[in-house]
Amino acid sequence: xxxxxxxxxxxxxxxxxxxxxxxxxxxxxxxxxxxxxxxxxxxxxxxxxxxxxxxxxxxxxxxxxxxxxxxxxxxxxxxxxxxxxxxxxxxxxxxxxxxxxxxxxxxxxxxxxxxxxxxxxxxxxxxxxxxxxxxxxxxxxxxxxxxxxxxxxxxxxxxxxxxxxxxxxxxxxxxxxxxxxxxxxxxxxxxxxxxxxxxxxxxxxxxxxxxxxxxxxxxxxxxxxxxxxxxxxxxxxxxxxxxxxxxxxxxxxxxxxxxxxxxxxxxxxxxxxxxxxxxxxxxxxxxxxxxxxxxxxxxxxxxxxxxxxxxxxxxxxxxxxxxxxxxxxxxxxxxxxxxxxxxxxxxxxxxxxxxxxxxxxxxxxxxxxxxxxxxxxxxxxxxxxxxxxxxxxxxxxxxxxxxxxxxxxxxxxxxxxxxxxxxxxxxxxxxxxxxxxxxxxxxxxxxxxxxxxxxxxxxxxxxxxxxxxxxxxxxxxxxxxxxxxxxxxxxxxxxxxxxxxxxxxxxxxxxxxxxxxxxxxxxxxxxxxxxxxxxxxxxxxxxxxxxxxxxxxxxxxxxxxxxxxxxxxxxxxxxxxxxxxxxxxxxxxxxxxxxxxxxxxxxxxxxxxxxxxxxxxxxxxxxxxxxxxxxxxxxxxxxxxxxxxxxxxxxxxxxxxxxxxxxxxxxxxxxxxxxxxxxxxxxxxxxxxxxxxxxxxxxxxxxxxxxxxxxxxxxxxxxxxxxxxxxxxxxxxxxxxxxxxxxxxxxxxxxxxxxxxxxxxxxxxxxxxxxxxxxxxxxxxxxxxxxxxxxxxxxxxxxxxxxxxxxxxxxxxxxxxxxxxxxxxxxxxxxxxxxxxxxxxxxxxxxxxxxxxxxxxxxxxxxxxxxxxxxxxxxxxxxxxxxxxxxxxxxxxxxxxxxxxxxxxxxxxxxxxxxxxxxxxxxxxxxxxxxxxxxxxxxxxxxxxxxxxxxxxxxxxx
Ligand code: IPT
Numbered sequence: 001x002x003x004x005x006x007x008x009x010x011x012x013x014x015x016x017x018x019x020x021x022x023x024x025x026x027x028x029x030x031x032x033x034x035x036x037x038x039x040x041x042x043x044x045x046x047x048x049x050x051x052x053x054x055x056x057x058x059x060x061x062x063x064x065x066x067x068x069x070x071x072x073x074x075x076x077x078x079x080x081x082x083x084x085x086x087x088x089x090x091x092x093x094x095x096x097x098x099x100x101x102x103x104x105x106x107x108x109x110x111x112x113x114x115x116x117x118x119x120x121x122x123x124x125x126x127x128x129x130x131x132x133x134x135x136x137x138x139x140x141x142x143x144x145x146x147x148x149x150x151x152x153x154x155x156x157x158x159x160x161x162x163x164x165x166x167x168x169x170x171x172x173x174x175x176x177x178x179x180x181x182x183x184x185x186x187x188x189x190x191x192x193x194x195x196x197x198x199x200x201x202x203x204x205x206x207x208x209x210x211x212x213x214x215x216x217x218x219x220x221x222x223x224x225x226x227x228x229x230x231x232x233x234x235x236x237x238x239x240x241x242x243x244x245x246x247x248x249x250x251x252x253x254x255x256x257x258x259x260x261x262x263x264x265x266x267x268x269x270x271x272x273x274x275x276x277x278x279x280x281x282x283x284x285x286x287x288x289x290x291x292x293x294x295x296x297x298x299x300x301x302x303x304x305x306x307x308x309x310x311x312x313x314x315x316x317x318x319x320x321x322x323x324x325x326x327x328x329x330x331x332x333x334x335x336x337x338x339x340x341x342x343x344x345x346x347x348x349x350x351x352x353x354x355x356x357x358x359x360x361x362x363x364x365x366x367x368x369x370x371x372x373x374x375x376x377x378x379x380x381x382x383x384x385x386x387x388x389x390x391x392x393x394x395x396x397x398x399x400x401x402x403x404x405x406x407x408x409x410x411x412x413x414x415x416x417x418x419x420x421x422x423x424x425x426x427x428x429x430x431x432x433x434x435x436x437x438x439x440x441x442x443x444x445x446x447x448x449x450x451x452x453x454x455x456x457x458x459x460x461x462x463x464x465x466x467x468x469x470x471x472x473x474x475x476x477x478x479x480x481x482x483x484x485x486x487x488x489x490x491x492x493x494x495x496x497x498x499x500x501x502x503x504x505x506x507x508x509x510x511x512x513x514x515x516x517x518x519x520x521x522x523x524x525x526x527x528x529x530x531x532x533x534x535x536x537x538x539x540x541x542x543x544x545x546x547x548x549x550x551x552x553x554x555x556x557x558x559x560x561x562x563x564x565x566x567x568x569x570x571x572x573x574x575x576x577x578x579x580x581x582x583x584x585x586x587x588x589x590x591x592x593x594x595x596x597x598x599x600x601x602x603x604x605x606x607x608x609x610x611x612x613x614x615x616x617x618x619x620x621x622x623x624x625x626x627x628x629x630x631x632x633x634x635x636x637x638x639x640x641x642x643x644x645x646x647x648x649x650x651x652x653x654x655x656x657x658x659x660x661x662x663x664x665x666x667x668x669x670x671x672x673x674x675x676x677x678x679x680x681x682x683x684x685x686x687x688x689x690x691x692x693x694x695x696x697x698x699x700x701x702x703x704x705x706x707x708x709x710x711x712x713x714x715x716x717x718x719x720x721x722x723x724x725x726x727x728x729x730x731x732x733x734x735x736x737x738x739x740x741x742x743x744x745x746x747x748x749x750x751x752x753x754x755x756x757x758x759x760x761x762x763x764x765x766x767x768x769x770x771x772x773x774x775x776x777x778x779x780x781x782x783x784x785x786x787x788x789x790x791x792x793x794x795x796x797x798x799x800x801x802x803x804x805x806x807x808x809x810x811x812x813x814x815x816x817x818x819x820x821x822x823x824x825x826x827x828x829x830x831x832x833x834x835x836x837x838x839x840x841x842x843x844x845x846x847x848x849x850x851x852x853x854x855x856x857x858x859x860x861x862x863x864x865x866x867x868x869x870x871x872x873x874x875x876x877x878x879x880x881x882x883x884x885x886x887x888x889x890x891x892x893x894x895x896x897x898x899x900x901x902x903x904x905x906x907x908x909x910x911x912x913x914x915x916x917x918x919x920x921x922x923x924x925x926x927x928x929x930x931x932x933x934x935x936x937x938x939x940x941x942x943x944x945x946x947x948x949x950x951x952x953x954x955x956x957x958x
Contacts, residue, residue: 038129038130049284050283051284051387052329055186059328059384061381062130062194062286062329062331063380064090064091064132065292065335066093066094066096066335067093067094068095068337069120070098070344071339072338072339073917074918074919076918076919077364080874080875081360082124083586085335085360087374088359088373089378090129091381092129095120097181098147099136100147100149100822103149104149104150104815104818105151105813106151110821117177121180121191121193122184124191125192131192132288132331133193135181137174138159138776140775142349144344144345144700145346145775145776146783149822150822151697151699151813153699153783153784154694155679156679159783160202160776161779162208162210162211167211167214170218171218178223181193181224194227195227197230197288198228202230203234204233205780208245209243211245212230213245228249229248229249229288230250230251231252231288232253235273235275237280240279249283251286251329253288253289253333254291256269257291257294259294259349261301261302261305262300267424267457270318270424271321273287273326274326274391285326285328286327286328288329289333290331290333291314292332292335293306293333293357293359294306294309294310294356296350296351297349298727298905299727302910303357307357310369312372313456313458315373320376320459321459323386323461324405324416324418328386328387332373336359337353338355339353339354340352341824341917342701342821343823345771345772346773346775347727347728347771347774351903353911359372375564378482378568379461381482385414386407386409386416390407391406395435395436396434398434399431399432402420402430402432403419403422404417404434413438414463414465415438415463416463417436417462417464418461419454420459420460421457424457427457428456429453429454430453432454433445433452439465440465440472440474449524449533449535450535453500453501464476468490470490471492471506476502476505477504478495478538479495482577484574484575486575486610488551489554490551491553491556492554492555494555494558495538495559495562495563496557498539498559502557503533505531506531506532507531508530508532508549511527511548512546513546514546516542516543517544518540518541519542519543519544519557520537521535522535536557538558541556541559542556543557554632565579569587572589573611574611576608577608578606578608579605579606579608580604581606582599585874592614593616594616595618596617599873600638600639600641603640605635606638608634608636617634625637641871641952644870645870646949646950647868649866649948650849650864651865652848653848654847654861655861656859657833657835657858657860658859660807663735663761667807670704671697671807672804672805673804675690675695676690678692682786685793687801691705691791691806692789693768694786696808698770698806699822700809700822701808701809701826702767702770702826702827702831704767704829705766705768706763707764707766707792707802707803708804710762711756711760712758712759712800713758714796714798716795716796717751717794718732718764718795719747719748719793720742720747720792721746721792722789723745724743724771724787725787727743727908728743728768729742729744729934730769730789731767731858734751734762734763736765737752738857741937764792764802769826788806807827809825809826809827809831823900824899829859830932835863835930836930837895837898837930839928840928842863850944851943851944851945852943854890854933854935854941854943855939857941860942862930862943863928863929863930864929865927865929866929867926867927868921870923871923877918877951877952878918879913879948880894880913881913882906882943882944883944884906884944886906886907887940888941888942889907889940890934890943891903891905892932892933892934894929896929897927901917902914929946
């Protein structure tokens, strides 16, 4: 209700959020990206009903992928990823905006450089992809504190409620981020944003409706006009429209395979969401997050297994299942996962790589999952009746193991048949036929010749009773990938699994002229029904020309590999299809020139179904010589990529630091950790100060403590407790003598003989790793779990109190390095002294070779420089591999040109290859690699072998 009021609209109950818009003029730059860009002339409407979203009154099947710019600190690569998504048929990208990434301190917000969300949104507009904006305030996302900034963890009020301090802070964030989002709304004709999410999976336990409503009101007050939604954790019916705190649209999430990738062949059944229709019948079925991969924890099985658990077979069965359920908005989380660089990860669930087993790998390489998404993405885009369907009855297959669900468009009567195993986890190979009755008559047995095969984990979405361009599509047992009118003919690209039989039936007034241009295709004319029946086996790319409709049809029948190698682009001169390259990222037409851009992985053919006006073809700006084939396509040849050669990393220098351990280290400039009260729900033991790092403004990375005391001489030990987060560690020294190390929790360190200085000043020095703050998934303030020391006392005799000093990252909340930002650095001596940075004068450091052993426990650094001379381009992707015996116990922070690109634990893993975000690497020039290594006293510290890897030519996950 408030929403409508805020918009100043009087809206009938039926059309909840028809957003009325005032036309406005925009001055667009004549950038070369304009051709693909979303139309920005004047205003647009975004509306919906129970079937689908509608843009300017036209139904849209929203096919969206999740992408996080903050996990790709390389603005040039944002365009690469968004173009790859668009090229696969995505019409939308869903983006979380991470509050903590933009705000190091209350009241301080940074939207520059790698934080330039204006640029993200402008690139999305230029690429021509809609944006689903998800600014939180809470986002979860396996990131530190679920997206809450470090400074928020010290608040008294309960997060995600109307507690005044929390709510005020949330509104502060929304005001800042909304100011930018508001100027990129599609409704105003200024940008790509079509939908906006309030909160995130705010679904468990006690829910504060006033809080949700306050967020809605804030978004509207900030000028957000697009429809609002919330993503329910599962279809539980939370936050339905029309309730207090309910946004405009209902949406839910689904991760049916879960997040343990250890047994990727073991599946859970695919959900059938039809039962959820009653939850919000007047809004379309919107799956705001559906499993696109899985996260993987420290010591986990690794992302190759997640890639398998959620592979192309999973995508086909589960995503088509969602289509059959009636979903017309689907967003796949993640489609490109990226890198949780620096201290971005939530410690309990992820390490540096956030590859997620996604369709586009962390290295931005495409996978078979990408190909599968492309087959489906092109389909939902091309076959428009899909965005308005009712449930039809199941068809009875001749094989009881197969279930055929149907959806029917009530206007066109087009039928969609989902053919898959009833047990969606089945790996059996089954054959079937089925009866079909539809607008074009009744068929007792489909296919009429042979059988349809479901080979294990596959699902087919078949189309019957459809006006495909100027042709009548009676049915096909091949799936439609896309179709378009190109020049004077229709071109249809259909596909099936390699080796399987297919049957396609088209209807014509009289027997058409059929020319099989390539492949083994049998044509039969059924004069009674006036059906042309084609039978074939999917193999390579068969081509059939059919003349008999209002326009000729060029039917392209692809197998698995040929459909993967096919691309479609829409240009100012109409649609273009291409076949051959690894990627066709973009196509534009300038007069008679067709300018394609893309990538190859090897030399090969480029075939183009181009608008007839095309006389010249450019590939990445260079002319391609083409010949016209008998079927009217243009055929050219593309070269493979130039080989990349990467230098060996040989010239290393090494230096041990850890001066803080020494009794005479000067900590005068450090902050006194002497607070006696805290808002934190966890209180320190009676009589002890609050030592939590966050209380003193040190929110990320390692923190040093120095506790001073005058010894009685009776002290025998130091009892410490630290909360580090999963896999974190801490180590202690007394007067420079190493006491030992521990993981998360309490540890009693005994004082070795001779270490104590009776009747004198003594110093306990403790280095505590903060692996990151917990998420707040259950909104129980779990992100406030303290980090750093939580208690410290001496054991023995009268046990004097300790007077503490603390030092974390340089500047605390007043970042010393705002460009790299709050998550880049913690408080190691070397980090504070610039050892991680390029240009640091390390010439006086001793030389070393790798692998190296560092016998002294604590922190030592390894630095090297390397020069690259590799071809520049969006496809460049270089990684760093660490090779060592996993029994050695050390952990690393890896800095490339000062950027913390990864954290590595040699004895935990699983990550051993680190993607270096291309934008922070000089691909032609000199680079600095600085590695901080934290070793124990077992003599296994140091650093193993380190090498550069060309991730474009190497297969597999980091
Ligand atoms: C859901 C979150 O909304 C999202 O932020 C992310 O954490 C994702 O899942 C998992 O990667 S939470 C899920 C456990 C339902």
